[in-house]
Amino acid sequence: MIRKVGQSIDAFVIYRRDLAHPELHAFRWAGRRYDVSQTNFVHSEREGETLYLCYSVTSAGDHFHLRLDTRAGRWTLEEMEMGP
Amino acid sequence: MSRCIVHLDMDSYFASVEQQAQPSLRNQPIGVTGKPTERSIITAFSREAKRYPVKTAMPVWEAQRHCPSLILVAGHPERYVETSKRFLEILKEYTVMIEVYSIDEVFMDVSQEAPRRGGPIAMARDIQRRFRDALGPCITATLGIASAGKTFAKLVGKRHKPNGIGLLRDEDIPQLLKTTHVGEMCGIGPRIERRLQQLGIYTLSDLGGASERLLRREFGVYGLFLHQLGLGRDLTPVVPYTEIPPPKSIGHSKTLPPELRDRSLALLVLRELADKVAARLRRLGYVCRTVHCGFRTGVLGPGYAKQATLALPSDDGETLYRACLSILDAIPLQPAEIALVAVSATQLLARDTLPDLLFEEDRRRARLNSAVDKIRTQYGDRSIRLGTSLLLKPLPPHVGGFIQEAWEFGVADRSAAP
Numbered sequence: 001m002i003r004k005v006g007q008s009i010d011a012f013v014i015y016r017r018d019l020a021h022p023e024l025h026a027f028r029w030a031g032r033r034y035d036v037s038q039t040n041f042v043h044s045e046r047e048g049e050t051l052y053l054c055y056s057v058t059s060a061g062d063h064f065h066l067r068l069d070t071r072a073g074r075w076t077l078e079e080m081e082m083g084p
Numbered sequence: 085m086s087r088c089i090v091h092l093d094m095d096s097y098f099a100s101v102e103q104q105a106q107p108s109l110r111n112q113p114i115g116v117t118g119k120p121t122e123r124s125i126i127t128a129f130s131r132e133a134k135r136y137p138v139k140t141a142m143p144v145w146e147a148q149r150h151c152p153s154l155i156l157v158a159g160h161p162e163r164y165v166e167t168s169k170r171f172l173e174i175l176k177e178y179t180v181m182i183e184v185y186s187i188d189e190v191f192m193d194v195s196q197e198a199p200r201r202g203g204p205i206a207m208a209r210d211i212q213r214r215f216r217d218a219l220g221p222c223i224t225a226t227l228g229i230a231s232a233g234k235t236f237a238k239l240v241g242k243r244h245k246p247n248g249i250g251l252l253r254d255e256d257i258p259q260l261l262k263t264t265h266v267g268e269m270c271g272i273g274p275r276i277e278r279r280l281q282q283l284g285i286y287t288l289s290d291l292g293g294a295s296e297r298l299l300r301r302e303f304g305v306y307g308l309f310l311h312q313l314g315l316g317r318d319l320t321p322v323v324p325y326t327e328i329p330p331p332k333s334i335g336h337s338k339t340l341p342p343e344l345r346d347r348s349l350a351l352l353v354l355r356e357l358a359d360k361v362a363a364r365l366r367r368l369g370y371v372c373r374t375v376h377c378g379f380r381t382g383v384l385g386p387g388y389a390k391q392a393t394l395a396l397p398s399d400d401g402e403t404l405y406r407a408c409l410s411i412l413d414a415i416p417l418q419p420a421e422i423a424l425v426a427v428s429a430t431q432l433l434a435r436d437t438l439p440d441l442l443f444e445e446d447r448r449r450a451r452l453n454s455a456v457d458k459i460r461t462q463y464g465d466r467s468i469r470l471g472t473s474l475l476l477k478p479l480p481p482h483v484g485g486f487i488q489e490a491w492e493f494g495v496a497d498r499s500a501a502p
Binding site: 046049081 | 107166467
């Protein structure tokens with residue numbers, strides 16, 4: 001089941017020299033820390049000059065879709081899917 | 085093997101990308117569609133859905149009849165374009181002789197490179213491994229390899245789907261020609277197949293045995309290509325992405341949902357399409373001399389189209405739209421309902437080869453377009469729009485046809501230097 005969230009979050013990222021985008025390591029939402037076990041897909045979207053990086057990640061069996069506004073450096077948790 | 089042509093085809097492409105991005109869709113029968121309504125069509129099925137008798141471009145209602153558990157997924161064109169760019173970057177490490185055939189298909193001429201990489205099979209396995217590491221386990225590709233040419237590489241790849249590698253050895257070609265029906269070959273559609281059958285030609289070996297003169301008389305120059313296929317040869321070269329010629333036309337079409345089929349609303353959509361075509365012309369640095377406009381009265385119904393030559397070459401949406409209106413007026417049929425509208429610009433000229441605009445009104449419009457382009461570049465395509473477009477509810481994004489052409493997404497910075 002997909003749940004729309006749309007909330008700003010804190011993110012822990014690693015900038016790796018061999019990766020085109022920052023690697024999302026963990027994020028904090030609703031007072032809880034979620035460690036990313038798997039990055040499933042990353043793609044970019046552009047709205048005007050603002051480039052967004054869209055992440056699909058898995059944490060503890062649940063799937064999350066997050067978006068990084070690369071201009072503002074702000075992360076948003078867009079939606080979450082409860083695991084199978 | 086002196087010549088080595090590889091055809092690479094991504095498996096169930098859009099569906100695989102969606103399954104990679106959304107793990108809850110994995111191992112499920114999914115169908116990617118523009119808008120998950122009964123009236124839409126499915127642009128891609130997952131492997132799981134393909135176990136049912138479904139076909140690409142099948143209407144949703146029909147696909148659901150064949151596969152009741154089908155999950156409809158709205159497509160994300162930006163994901164597919166990005167993945168294509170990513171796999172092309174990987175392929176560029178193997179060779180520059182890459183022809184971008186479509187968003188999920190390429191031909192490569194690796195005649196020089198394959199021997200240095202342990203042979204074509206080892207190279208193909210390496211590409212598949214790199215894809216798995218870089219794109220994820222759901223996004224796989226099938227590779228067909230043949231010295232006989234592009235069409236044969238594509239054929240042998242098709243027979244090893246999904247996630248396979250097919251190699252056509254030279255010694256296997258005679259047997260392949262005997263057992264392959266002409267309709268299986270890329271480039272021989274149902275109409276040509278029917279005409280060949282009327283000549284008693286069913287297999288590739290029949291085609292090779294037919295006289296060149298007969299095929300030339302029936303199909304013109306194409307007959308010579310067909311004859312070569314029958315002899316197990318396709319000498320068509322791989323045209324690398326670096327040498328793709330500039331576009332001959334730029335166009336958009338839109339199939340309208342029933343609520344927008346009233347002629348007056350369809351014309352508003354046409355106005356938006358003309359604006360989009362003009363914006364792309366400006367972005368790529370072109371003006372057009374001819375405008376082509378058409379419509380269909382039913383989604384699969386008859387089409388009507390005409391073209392008009394502009395008094396002066398233009399890249400202005402309003403000018404293109406006015407040309408469209410005069411074209412539509414010239415078509416005798418004036419339907420109350422329109423199911424599809426299309427506009428394209430042809431006879432393109434490079435903007436910078438033309439003299440400056442003479443009349444103040446034209447210069448004013450050029451300044452206006454330039455300002456609108458700047459606003460859209462900075463704030464997005466929907467940041468500034470025609471007031472009339474607000475009468476339309478937002479149309480779904482393009483999924484099936486893809487506005488990006490090979491020359492747009494396959495070549496870095498092409499738009500900057502058309």
